[in-house]
Amino acid sequence: MTASNAHPAAVHLGDGIYRIPCQFAADGIVHLYYIDAPEPVLIDTGVSATPERDLLPALSDIGLDLRAVRHIFTTHGHWDHMGGHGSMREIAPRALVYIQPADAYLLDRLEAHTFGYITYMPRALGDATELKAVMAQMASNIVCPVRADVLVLDGHRIDIGGGRTIRAVHTPGHSRGSMSYFLEDAKTLFTGDAIQGLGGGVGRLPLVFDDSRAYRATIARVAGISPDRLCLGHAFTGLPGGTEASPVREGAIARQFLEESGQAAKAIEETMRRVVASGDGGFVVVARTVLQRLVSDLGVTLDEEGLNRRAIATLHAFYRELTGSPPPV
Template identity: 35%
Template sequence: MTEPVAVHPLVSPWGRFGLYSFFIDAPEPAIVDTGIASSPAEGMVPALEAIGRRIEDVRWILLTHGHIDHLGGARALWELTERRARVVIHEADAPLLRSRRAHVDQYVAVRQQYIDNPHAVEEQTQAANHVISGEMEPTMLVRGGETLSLGGDVTVSVHHIPGHTAGSVAYVIDGQQSVFVGDAVQIHGAANGFPGYEDPAAYRSSLRYLRDEVRPQHLYLGHPYRGADGVPYGVELDREAARNALQGSMDLEARIDAAVRRYFHAGLRESDSVYSPFAPVAEELGYTGDPTLEPSPFFTTMHGHLTQFNQTS
């Protein structure tokens, strides 16, 4: 590859979060992640027109993982490409593309245990129906290790980086180490102020792999995640900022792991706290955010640590 491939961020506002997709301006253009149902028509079409590109020409839809704000617009985007784009997702997260109900089931399996909201399932169902543009079968399932040709001499390698979800992947533009990770590098979290991941051990391993093996020259994040001071990093990180973000994510995960192990050994205790049964962990870490706000990363992460603790103790 002689000239660097241009990458353009595509932003879609949604609630408290800024949703970011990225346009890879290759001979066979790609969009990484799709926002929600309204994102392709309302955000991507005008953004691409502004740089002289057309959404109809997109040939790859690369999904970093299966969460609602990253694949919600996939069906709508695919339709705007006249169904010519290939839709790529890791096999572990593919059920979330195939079924809206899978998102509700995921809520019931984890967060419903800790959040007292009798209307939660109904609300989750309504959100899935509204935010996900349509259920669909992916064109290509990946496991990590694949190389995708985006035309000419542009290739993208697929790296499995589980932790945030079981099927999280990084897409790397080969030769320039532009790395798209979705939500796999959480730092100190986004608007909720706490990092969210399902599997602590996998998250830790994936961060180390990205830092030591992939070594991004440019790191692209799905949201403007924040540092310890609460200041957003932005979503386009250079080499130094990328390394700081990866190390900061690892450092905070280590602090969380140490705290939960101490309190889990003592036994969980229910209380009136909104953080129950993990209130001592929130107190030690200085977390004062509202843990019930979706996507409620506090409880997702605590549940992951509890599962890991029960499996290893």
């Protein structure tokens, strides 16, 4: 964005695919994708303000019309990917909304977010101030309820016209209902947040809210599909000294990013396993020890408390897998 152009520019990736970087919250960027086809496609919608503020003008600049969208594919039900679904209903009322059944409840009510994944960190740490702030942020960025038109399942193929087909690929872990979408003729897989390398910034970990075991299986499955192009929901970073932060990975870089994502998940699991085996002093104690060990292994940064708050949800998912503990309350 520039001062004279307050909305983002749509970037053509080839094959009629456009990437649109959209701001959310104070410093977040989510990457949404438009496929120019006889039945135009939108991959995710950002937050409530995104469609009108960002998508409509960005596409208009290149002669495309957001109102023509016929398919809205939801990679998962988290706020920065589905918060704009309700707004899109008004802009493109003929569009069908697709979501995997396990995440469909996140379209129904705000409380599914405020008492779910997005508040795992403050609940796990007992931080009432942060909990209140996150709840307020969700209320101002999500439009719900939103009707899901299609509960899309693994292997479902959708014809978007012109001989082009999109295949749904279930890729759980980040959320149970995470769904990737494979544009078959372009060998392009839109993954949302399903695979994250080391997450959305230097010194972090991938965000795995729901199922650490499924997350590792997802990485292996996508590697088996061998897409020519990965279109991610954020500019995820690879391992230290590895692939640079980018929302789009192609060819050998895509394969390397998948390998690095697998290596990162393995390092987290093995470290958590060793720490828990040496004595479980409770989650916060375990998390602090794991993070200290991952400073050298994965370049994790720590705060003055010896923690990394952006990593707490992920560590709790791996902790639950090994100990059978419930989600934070």
